[in-house]
Every structure is written in structure tokens, then in C-alpha cells.
Amino acid sequence: MLCADFTLYGGFTNDVSHRLAVHNAGKGAKYTRLKSRRPVKLLYYEAFDNKSAALKAEYAFKHQLRAQKLKYLEEHGININKLKK
Template sequence: MPHVYILKCNDCSYYVGSTWNLERRLAQHNAGEGATYTRRRKPVELVWAQEHDRVDTAFALEQQIQGWSRAKREALIEGRLMDLPGLSEAKSRQIRS
């Protein structure tokens, strides 16, 4: 099954990805075989993952989360799902100002 995941890198930044095999992909990131971004920031730690039935929905969510602010990603990681809409509204208000 496809997964969307968030890694916390050793510099405390976040990396968002998707994969068919979560365990293998995490091992690849930590072995320096993952994305260029994580190669320079390993070791990485899996902090959030979600399984999907379809690869297109997993990829769409990956793309969506990649566009999110750090605060919104942290709300997702911490399970504060009720905070997500407000974090989106706060960002859009800043853009309009």
C-alpha cells in the first residue's frame, strides 16, 4: 500500500515523501540513498505516516503537505487535526495583507 510520510531531520527540518514500502524507504534515507535533501540531514526519524488505498491519493496528499507551513505540519504530526483549518486561514490572511 502507498504511504505518505513525514521525516524529522537531524537539523529539525521536515521532509515529506510518499512510498510503497515505508520501512525500506526510511532505511534508504538513513543510509544516504534517499532524497538529496535528507542525505545532508541524516539521521532522520519517521514522525508521521498515513497509508492509502491508491497511489494517486497518496501522491496528492504528499504534494499538499509539502506546501504547508511548519506550524501546520507540526499540528498534523501532533494529531491536532482541528487546528489545521485555522492554520490555513491564518496563512491566507497574511498573504492578503
């Protein structure tokens, strides 16, 4: 997800639309509860065969540098610089 302050947040869920609504309501992860980070926008999601694979991917994404996250997103057709106003 792209936060209002242009930071990136990634997480695990089995219901993407519900989780996005929870984050935007300020009741999601501690990171997205800050008003300065809301609203958040869904940029990209992936489906996994099982919870273990999803959690491993989440962990890997969260531990990347911002530049690595941006490169990953760009490889999947997402350029956040085009979203800035």
C-alpha cells in the same frame, strides 16, 4: 520524517521501512542526503487506497508552512518538541 536538524520531510513510498533505511544511508531524496539532516526518524505515516491519493497528500504536506505541518502532526499525537534533547 524528522531530520537530525529538526526539519521535517514527507514523501511517498510503498515500503516505509526500506525507504527510511535508504534515506538514512544517504541515498534517498536530495533533501535528506545532506549529512546534517541524517539520521532521519519516522514520526508518522498514513496508508492510502491508491497512489494518486498518496501523491496528492504528499504534495499538500510538502507545500504547507512548518507551523501547519507541526499542527497536523500534533493532531495525530506527535509533538516534536518532546523529542528534542
